[in-house]
Amino acid sequence: MLVYLLRRLGQSLFVVAAMAVLVFVGVYAIGNPIDIMISPDAGQAEMEAAIARLGLDKPMWEQFFIFIQNALQGDLGRSFVYSTDALGLILSKLPATLELAFLALLFAVFLGVPLGMIAGLKPNSIAGKTIMAGSIMGFSLPNFWQGMMLILLFAVIFKVLPSGGRGDTVQVFGVGLSFLTLDGLSHMLLPAVNLALFKTSLVIRLARAGTREASLQDYVKFARAKGLAPRRIVLVHILKNILIPVVTVLGLELGNMIAFAVVTETVFAWPGMGKLLIDSIQLLDRPVVVAYLMLTVIMFIIINLAVDMLYCVLDPRVRLSEARA
Amino acid sequence: MTAVSPTLEVRDLETHFFTRDGVVEAVHGVSFQVGAGEVLGLVGESGSGKSVTGFSILGLVDQPGRIAGGQILFQGRDLVQLAEKERRKLRGSKIAMIFQDPMMTLNPVLRIDTQMTEAVRAHRDVSHARALEICREALVKVGIPAPDERLASYPHQFSGGMRQRVAIAIAFLNEPALIIADEPTTALDVTIQGQILHEAQTLCRETGTAMIWITHDLAVVAGLADHICVMYAGRIVEQGPIDAVLDRPAHPYTVGLIGSVPSRNRRGGRLFQIPGMTPSLLNLAAGCAFRNRCPRATAACLEEPPVRAASHGRQVRCVHPHDGPLEEVLS
Ligand SMILES: Nc1ncnc2c1ncn2[C@@H]1O[C@H](COP(=O)(O)OP(=O)(O)OP(=O)(O)O)[C@@H](O)[C@H]1O
Numbered sequence A: 001m002l003v004y005l006l007r008r009l010g011q012s013l014f015v016v017a018a019m020a021v022l023v024f025v026g027v028y029a030i031g032n033p034i035d036i037m038i039s040p041d042a043g044q045a046e047m048e049a050a051i052a053r054l055g056l057d058k059p060m061w062e063q064f065f066i067f068i069q070n071a072l073q074g075d076l077g078r079s080f081v082y083s084t085d086a087l088g089l090i091l092s093k094l095p096a097t098l099e100l101a102f103l104a105l106l107f108a109v110f111l112g113v114p115l116g117m118i119a120g121l122k123p124n125s126i127a128g129k130t131i132m133a134g135s136i137m138g139f140s141l142p143n144f145w146q147g148m149m150l151i152l153l154f155a156v157i158f159k160v161l162p163s164g165g166r167g168d169t170v171q172v173f174g175v176g177l178s179f180l181t182l183d184g185l186s187h188m189l190l191p192a193v194n195l196a197l198f199k200t201s202l203v204i205r206l207a208r209a210g211t212r213e214a215s216l217q218d219y220v221k222f223a224r225a226k227g228l229a230p231r232r233i234v235l236v237h238i239l240k241n242i243l244i245p246v247v248t249v250l251g252l253e254l255g256n257m258i259a260f261a262v263v264t265e266t267v268f269a270w271p272g273m274g275k276l277l278i279d280s281i282q283l284l285d286r287p288v289v290v291a292y293l294m295l296t297v298i299m300f301i302i303i304n305l306a307v308d309m310l311y312c313v314l315d316p317r318v319r320l321s322e323a324r325a
Numbered sequence B: 001m002t003a004v005s006p007t008l009e010v011r012d013l014e015t016h017f018f019t020r021d022g023v024v025e026a027v028h029g030v031s032f033q034v035g036a037g038e039v040l041g042l043v044g045e046s047g048s049g050k051s052v053t054g055f056s057i058l059g060l061v062d063q064p065g066r067i068a069g070g071q072i073l074f075q076g077r078d079l080v081q082l083a084e085k086e087r088r089k090l091r092g093s094k095i096a097m098i099f100q101d102p103m104m105t106l107n108p109v110l111r112i113d114t115q116m117t118e119a120v121r122a123h124r125d126v127s128h129a130r131a132l133e134i135c136r137e138a139l140v141k142v143g144i145p146a147p148d149e150r151l152a153s154y155p156h157q158f159s160g161g162m163r164q165r166v167a168i169a170i171a172f173l174n175e176p177a178l179i180i181a182d183e184p185t186t187a188l189d190v191t192i193q194g195q196i197l198h199e200a201q202t203l204c205r206e207t208g209t210a211m212i213w214i215t216h217d218l219a220v221v222a223g224l225a226d227h228i229c230v231m232y233a234g235r236i237v238e239q240g241p242i243d244a245v246l247d248r249p250a251h252p253y254t255v256g257l258i259g260s261v262p263s264r265n266r267r268g269g270r271l272f273q274i275p276g277m278t279p280s281l282l283n284l285a286a287g288c289a290f291r292n293r294c295p296r297a298t299a300a301c302l303e304e305p306p307v308r309a310a311s312h313g314r315q316v317r318c319v320h321p322h323d324g325p326l327e328e329v330l331s
């Protein structure tokens, strides 16, 4: 197991290094931040001073070298716009995104798995067909449109939920969290549902496919031949088998939700990382964009690792063969 | 057959699949009985309806199939009329089944102890500790060494033969009155096959369990069964005491089946193959289902032959049955 972990860690380091190069080169290829940051009628001297201050006068390879050197010390650069530490800036927005993503994940699991299983067990029933029709809508209607409809329905027409913002927050270890206050929770509900809709549809499909496949397996028939109650067959024999693909996919999707909550955060004016990213891209605030992407890469790697661990717990076959490797 | 009422008596069973393309009569007019401690061999080629017969008795016919007629009398009760809840109480307690592929019958993500104790506790109100005890004893009975260690293992840590032993142990857990074994040794190699056959047979004789042994291998039933039913295209074409049927086959299909098995006392003799193909059960033409492959077919065979009693306690579904010892019939 330890060997396996070390090997995975080595692979991860390589991925991070490769991504650092790609991200840096990619981001530096687009636009010129000076055009946006300094008013066009500024003098030549003022312009050059700004360029030197931001380190933009050095050749790209040297800029990259400085970036790497700083990155190894945990410094991913300073925001051009806010003149603060880019990483700190992003991390200050992280809790808002995290709590949103986790709530959305909960929705996706606790709605998606049961609904998918119902649809899988009774594919021809009205309930099964309705669930599948709903999941197709969740899949195919654009996320921002779904968000706007949610606002229209619950904030404008029924006026039961707020349309944007974070609401009241509670400070926990110096971090503001919304889900601990009723007002905060009511602000979270719509964006979390919006973020969860696509994932829920995905989980429904996975759970349905898994359930249908598992129901046809001999082990389910054998379980029935043992005279087990249908409830036990579904909740133990089938559920344990379908959790494997669901966990794998959702783990990866969690990373996705955290990293790319952009649309939802924009629609609901949720002050998270996604909104910061959009603003930074518009302002060509390169260090923030680079730091954001690097953070995302690392987060994906960590989540991947966690998913693999969870996978081992769920699937005894993987557990043993990996342990031996 | 025993004079007392048999453990299981199937009468004119009809199990049909109502598919989009039409009705498949997978089991048609099937009747047989098994007594306590007896082994009934159910033989026939692939697709002849052996498994569907077994699942009908268990009440586990897959969609879109259902029992369309007949009676399944188990210890005097007609299972066909029984509510699902009552049938479930019988499954795994009074009637158990062993499946063909031991690699597929155990749930890969659940430990053996979970899969065994749940079978005990579904039918008996015992503590978990007591259930474990029962499972442990059952594993010992089927010859699994180090049962405690085995109970804490997952199916993939077992060989195929071991898994099938576990499945057999599960089948015997609640001391059933009837066991349906659906080709339980087909997926195993020959030596293991022999051991498993022997163990299953011993368990049945010891406990007085009636057994239906489904197979397409005549050699297997020859050494195991008391009584044999030969199935073809959803029908039992011939049945009777094992020796009578094997020594004096009456139905042309049985003759073909025996003739196609290499035999010790006919060494060097020509092996023979039944010409033609198994008919599709969908839109089966009227008349004898074996007609287009039968060397004895005549115009009389255009009508479905009824089941008739023949000598030596046999029953045959044929208008021109053979009547004589095997050598004579084969020549
Ligand atoms: N789920 C199903 N849907 C439609 N038809 C089915 C279904 N299951 C079985 N059948 C039909 O029933 C027939 C008998 O199948 P069965 O499984 O009993 O054969 P078998 O004698 O057990 O063969 P094998 O030796 O291959 O196991 C098949 O030919 C098939 O046409």
Ligand code: SF4
Binding pocket: B251, B252, B253, B288, B289, B290, B291, B292, B294, B295, B296, B297, B298, B300, B301, B305, B317, B318, B319, B320, B321
């Ligand atoms: S009824 Fe006719 S066709 Fe059918 S097996 Fe007998 S002889 Fe052959």
Ligand SMILES: [Mg+2]
Binding pocket: B050, B051, B052, B182
């Ligand atoms: Mg079969």
